[in-house]
Amino acid sequence: MTSQVLTLVDRFEQLTEHRQGHIMRVVSVMEELARRHRLDVELSRWAGFGHDLAREFRRPNLTLEAERLGVPIREAERKEPLLLHGPIAAKWFEEAGLGDGSVWQAIRLHTTAGAGMTRMAKALFVADAVEPGRSYAHRPQLFELALEDLEQGYRAVLQDTWTYTLSRHLSLHPNTVQAMMEIQAQG
Numbered sequence: 001m002t003s004q005v006l007t008l009v010d011r012f013e014q015l016t017e018h019r020q021g022h023i024m025r026v027v028s029v030m031e032e033l034a035r036r037h038r039l040d041v042e043l044s045r046w047a048g049f050g051h052d053l054a055r056e057f058r059r060p061n062l063t064l065e066a067e068r069l070g071v072p073i074r075e076a077e078r079k080e081p082l083l084l085h086g087p088i089a090a091k092w093f094e095e096a097g098l099g100d101g102s103v104w105q106a107i108r109l110h111t112t113a114g115a116g117m118t119r120m121a122k123a124l125f126v127a128d129a130v131e132p133g134r135s136y137a138h139r140p141q142l143f144e145l146a147l148e149d150l151e152q153g154y155r156a157v158l159q160d161t162w163t164y165t166l167s168r169h170l171s172l173h174p175n176t177v178q179a180m181m182e183i184q185a186q187g
């Protein structure tokens with residue numbers, strides 16, 4: 001393994017147990033979705049492993065790290081720097097040469113979704129929401145749906161994200177709006 005990859009493994013080891021547990025459950029859901037939907041299992045596991053590696057950075061450090069890496073910071077990310085944790089981790093993977101474009105896209109968009117997501121990106125968006133550590137009532141049904149039909153599972157999780165965001169009067173990220181417009185246009 002290259003030193004940059006080892007750095008990523010170190011970053012995992014520095015996370016809280018709570019976060020490590022979540023990440024490892026997402027890795028195993030990704031494996032299950034990958035086998036069911038014929039995605040690359042190894043790459044899917046890496047996407048799951050990487051998605052929250054920057055999630056415990058404090059907000060000011062997320063902004064600094066994004067600036068250092070040249071990750072774009074838009075108005076939404078200025079208001080809520082936590083939104084940068086996906087794009088930052090994606091850039092770490094890219095710089096380490098770990099994974100491929102679809103892994104990086106999956107990590108980058110795992111919080112907001114977005115237009116033009118690959119099936120791996122859709123799987124990660126779903127896996128983050130349906131891993132067994134989540135406790136909302138219809139989680140098992142969503143997981144089942146995603147195992148049967150990845151696209152329908154993705155749409156259901158996106159719809160949930162949309163409804164939740166609006167119900168809490170939070171602002172929608174432009175990527176989420178684009179993702180929603182895309183599925184509406186596809187019918």
Ligand SMILES: [Fe+2]
Pocket residue numbers: 051052055085086110111
């Ligand atoms: Fe995340």
Ligand SMILES: [Fe+2]
Pocket residue numbers: 022026051052128
């Ligand atoms: Fe996560």
